[in-house]
Amino acid sequence: MNKKIGIIGLGTVGEATLRSLYKYSSLIEKRTSLKVEVAKVCDARIQKRKFVSQFSIPFTTNPYDLINDPHIDIIVELIGGIKLAKNYVISALKKGKDVVTANKALLAESGKNIFSLAKKLKRSIGFEASVCGAIPLIRSISEGLVGCEVKKFYGILNGTANYILCKMHKERISFSSALREAQMKGFVEKRSQLDIEGIDTLHKLAILSYLCFGVWPSLSKVYVEGISKVSPLDVMYAEELSYRIKLLAIAKRRKSKLDLRVHPTLIPQDHPISQVSLAFNALWVEASPAGELLFYGEGAGGAPTSSSVISDIVSISFAKPRFVKEVLNIYLESINSLQSRYYIRFMALDKPGVLAKISKILASLNISIASVTQKERRKLRYVPIVMLTHEAKESSIRKALSKIDELSVIKGPSQFIRIEDL
Amino acid sequence: MNKKIGIIGLGTVGEATLRSLYKYSSLIEKRTSLKVEVAKVCDARIQKRKFVSQFSIPFTTNPYDLINDPHIDIIVELIGGIKLAKNYVISALKKGKDVVTANKALLAESGKNIFSLAKKLKRSIGFEASVCGAIPLIRSISEGLVGCEVKKFYGILNGTANYILCKMHKERISFSSALREAQMKGFVEKRSQLDIEGIDTLHKLAILSYLCFGVWPSLSKVYVEGISKVSPLDVMYAEELSYRIKLLAIAKRRKSKLDLRVHPTLIPQDHPISQVSLAFNALWVEASPAGELLFYGEGAGGAPTSSSVISDIVSISFAKPRFVKEVLNIYLESINSLQSRYYIRFMALDKPGVLAKISKILASLNISIASVTQKERRKLRYVPIVMLTHEAKESSIRKALSKIDELSVIKGPSQFIRIEDL
Numbered sequence: 027m028n029k030k031i032g033i034i035g036l037g038t039v040g041e042a043t044l045r046s047l048y049k050y051s052s053l054i055e056k057r058t059s060l061k062v063e064v065a066k067v068c069d070a071r072i073q074k075r076k077f078v079s080q081f082s083i084p085f086t087t088n089p090y091d092l093i094n095d096p097h098i099d100i101i102v103e104l105i106g107g108i109k110l111a112k113n114y115v116i117s118a119l120k121k122g123k124d125v126v127t128a129n130k131a132l133l134a135e136s137g138k139n140i141f142s143l144a145k146k147l148k149r150s151i152g153f154e155a156s157v158c159g160a161i162p163l164i165r166s167i168s169e170g171l172v173g174c175e176v177k178k179f180y181g182i183l184n185g186t187a188n189y190i191l192c193k194m195h196k197e198r199i200s201f202s203s204a205l206r207e208a209q210m211k212g213f214v215e216k217r218s219q220l221d222i223e224g225i226d227t228l229h230k231l232a233i234l235s236y237l238c239f240g241v242w243p244s245l246s247k248v249y250v251e252g253i254s255k256v257s258p259l260d261v262m263y264a265e266e267l268s269y270r271i272k273l274l275a276i277a278k279r280r281k282s283k284l285d286l287r288v289h290p291t292l293i294p295q296d297h298p299i300s301q302v303s304l305a306f307n308a309l310w311v312e313a314s315p316a317g318e319l320l321f322y323g324e325g326a327g328g329a330p331t332s333s334s335v336i337s338d339i340v341s342i343s344f345a346k347p348r349f350v351k352e353v354l355n356i357y358l359e360s361i362n363s364l365q366s367r368y369y370i371r372f373m374a375l376d377k378p379g380v381l382a383k384i385s386k387i388l389a390s391l392n393i394s395i396a397s398v399t400q401k402e403r404r405k406l407r408y409v410p411i412v413m414l415t416h417e418a419k420e421s422s423i424r425k426a427l428s429k430i431d432e433l434s435v436i437k438g439p440s441q442f443i444r445i446e447d448l
Numbered sequence: 449m450n451k452k453i454g455i456i457g458l459g460t461v462g463e464a465t466l467r468s469l470y471k472y473s474s475l476i477e478k479r480t481s482l483k484v485e486v487a488k489v490c491d492a493r494i495q496k497r498k499f500v501s502q503f504s505i506p507f508t509t510n511p512y513d514l515i516n517d518p519h520i521d522i523i524v525e526l527i528g529g530i531k532l533a534k535n536y537v538i539s540a541l542k543k544g545k546d547v548v549t550a551n552k553a554l555l556a557e558s559g560k561n562i563f564s565l566a567k568k569l570k571r572s573i574g575f576e577a578s579v580c581g582a583i584p585l586i587r588s589i590s591e592g593l594v595g596c597e598v599k600k601f602y603g604i605l606n607g608t609a610n611y612i613l614c615k616m617h618k619e620r621i622s623f624s625s626a627l628r629e630a631q632m633k634g635f636v637e638k639r640s641q642l643d644i645e646g647i648d649t650l651h652k653l654a655i656l657s658y659l660c661f662g663v664w665p666s667l668s669k670v671y672v673e674g675i676s677k678v679s680p681l682d683v684m685y686a687e688e689l690s691y692r693i694k695l696l697a698i699a700k701r702r703k704s705k706l707d708l709r710v711h712p713t714l715i716p717q718d719h720p721i722s723q724v725s726l727a728f729n730a731l732w733v734e735a736s737p738a739g740e741l742l743f744y745g746e747g748a749g750g751a752p753t754s755s756s757v758i759s760d761i762v763s764i765s766f767a768k769p770r771f772v773k774e775v776l777n778i779y780l781e782s783i784n785s786l787q788s789r790y791y792i793r794f795m796a797l798d799k800p801g802v803l804a805k806i807s808k809i810l811a812s813l814n815i816s817i818a819s820v821t822q823k824e825r826r827k828l829r830y831v832p833i834v835m836l837t838h839e840a841k842e843s844s845i846r847k848a849l850s851k852i853d854e855l856s857v858i859k860g861p862s863q864f865i866r867i868e869d870l
């Protein structure tokens with residue numbers, strides 16, 4: 027069998043896909059009898075023509091040269107961003123083409139419409155590359171767990187944020203130093219805010235929510251908190267208490283309620299996902315009857331991601347990927363109704379009676395304390411007091427902290443980080 | 449779409465599959481529009497009729513009642529063992545049915561013939577449940593990595609062996625105490641020799657070799673060593689040297705040479721697969737362009753394995769699974785040509801000159817020592833001397849150890865365990 031594809035976008039992933047196809051297409055043909063032919067390649071930057079010429083493939087700067095080409099079966103969209111990409115994907119579907127995309131932002135924002143259009147037109151969308159780079163997560167969940175109910179998952183879905191937190195743990199440096207180091211090493215993309223503020227993780231969480239629960243969440247309703255406020259002090263205390271701080275995408279389903287969140291989280295340091303280091307990604311899934319599963323691998327980068335793009339091209343060539351149907355009777359829980367354990371750090375004047383004042387406010391809001399740590403002693407100066415709470419309401423914690431921050435003995439804002447005891 | 453299946457074998461996995469289908473078939477139908485109907489169930493044990501009756505499904509003790517039933521589309525073989533299972537699978541294929549099986553022993557022994565028969569008859573075989581229980585490994589490799597060249601993999605593929613080694617690590621107990629504990633907890637099956645002696649791991653290695661390299665290895669040519677000779681002393685020294693001992697399935701491809709082995713291995717304790725605990729399974733894969741991947745989950749047990757059986761039933765109902773074509777120009781390397789680092793433990797008389805004698809023999813065979821540890825000192829008694837070597841030839845190590853064991857100051861046989869620095 028022959029399939030002709032057109033690639034739009036020659037960034038890191040686009041170039042790597044072209045290289046990988048060039049190198050491995052005969053292997054793919056030997057394995058599957060499928061001959062993948064790159065019929066045309068497009069990039070807005072004319073200077074990319076030179077790169078493409080080494081593969082003797084026609085180049086254009088106009089994506090519609092590919093979308094309107096009746097000989098092309100599959101459009102591979104790798105430009106990123108939302109507006110243009112959406113136009114191209116929708117036009118391609120309407121022209122009767124299947125689509126492969128690595129565009130998590132596009133799917134998180136418009137996946138619902140795009141998938142329903144594809145279904146109407148009987149076309150397929152491959153999006154393995156949109157979550158966790160090289161990890162075959164989309165097919166593992168949608169096909170491997172087709173007979174399972176996902177109870178919860180925890181994901182480390184952004185390599186940049188994980189790299190920064192790992193550096194902070196290992197080298198005891200501040201967030202901004204770790205960020206600078208990541209930038210120098212080229213781990214941080216232009217729009218690093220998306221990584222650091224948890225938006226990229228949110229996009230991937232939305233796609234996984236669709237796969238696991240059939241729900242495209244409204245992005246604005248999902249609680250998202252980035253890592254910029256995590257301090258070296260928190261990292262150190264977490265470690266002392268046998269935890270690690272990771273930026274997690276969290277999903278928990280309880281009957282018809284779905285709890286989706288993105289935030290820095292204390293997790294036990296002997297749990298496998300605590301060990302996920304540097305720019306790697308991982309997803310921990312608990313499903314019935316499958317039990318606990320962990321998927322781990324390179325979450326970004328041209329070559330790894332090209333592996334997923336290519337697996338989609340092959341799958342789509344043989345059969346239409348099936349996707350979960352939307353389940354409508356599930357409601358997103360608001361962060362205020364969350365019940366969780368918390369790590370809290372106050373900067374408090376080191377003088378008698380301070381702990382009593384804090385404890386009184388916490389008790390008045392029904393927050394019970396599991397442990398207190400105060401290591402430094404510097405009379406009449408501000409020193410950290412760290413507490414781990416038992417399970418408490420998020421709304422109570424927020425109320426308590428704002429009251430405590432009003433005390434004259436406290437230098438606010440006090441820090442709080444949610445704990446998951448996995 | 450409707451599919452009728454027949455299940456042969458109501459052991460742990462068979463019963464769990466029936467239960468899972470009963471519980472989740474409406475979920476599967478909602479997701480995929482596929483209605484899976486269990487048309488008939490077979491077990492040689494007549495007393496299983498009672499279990500089946502709660503599902504209102506016809507029961508028989510004769511598998512040919514299912515195989516010859518023209519209304520059944522898919523035969524699910526879950527009896528285990530080789531001879532009978534092979535007859536049923538082959539008869540089912542010849543009757544035009546697709547087959548789903550969890551039978552690793554059968555595939556390792558006869559996979560080559562069974563897959564070629566299936567290909568000839570244009571039938572499919574689903575075998576996701578044959579390796580690593582609930583982990584969607586077969587589809588991740590055959591489809592997710594369809595465009596990749598696997599360079600190497602390391603697998604913890606047998607939960608029983610891993611459970612025993614973990615217990616030995618954590619509780620500092622002997623192999624036989626750990627085995628007894630595993631037996632009491634029901635982790636060890638009747639034929640526990642298959643687990644402990646690495647045969648079950650070999651079977652799974654053979655299937656993974658087919659998936660990753662297109663090669664069904666001749667089982668007798670693969671080096672297999674079980675865990676019964678691992679002593680608490682070795683476990684302790686390994687830990688002190690920052691290693692863990694795991695029973696690994698190892699595969700490394702170097703051009704046309706394939707190195708396949710099963711043996712206890714020292715691996716660095718901070719590597720993610722060192723953290724695989726108790727009865728869990730894991731596979732670490734290095735592939736190009738995908739990079740490093742880790743799959744982790746429950747490797748056995750009825751409910752987890754039923755998840756994979758069911759995913760195969762669904763996949764086969766929609767499309768024929770594709771499998772790698774055989775690659776014929778790959779040669780298995782013999783264990784004697786292995787180059788590896790080694791952990792060696794001698795029991796030597798604690799008197800002057802012993803180390804000199806040992807070192808001389810090692811040097812004469814070009815084995816160079818990376819570190820030596822001798823902690824105990826008990827004059828004129830046997831005490832352990834532990835060495836880690838630099839890379840050396842397996843044949844040289846064996847020769848050296850047999851020479852050293854002839855020394856009057858040594859109480860043989862000396863222990864050696866291969867090291868993989870992952």
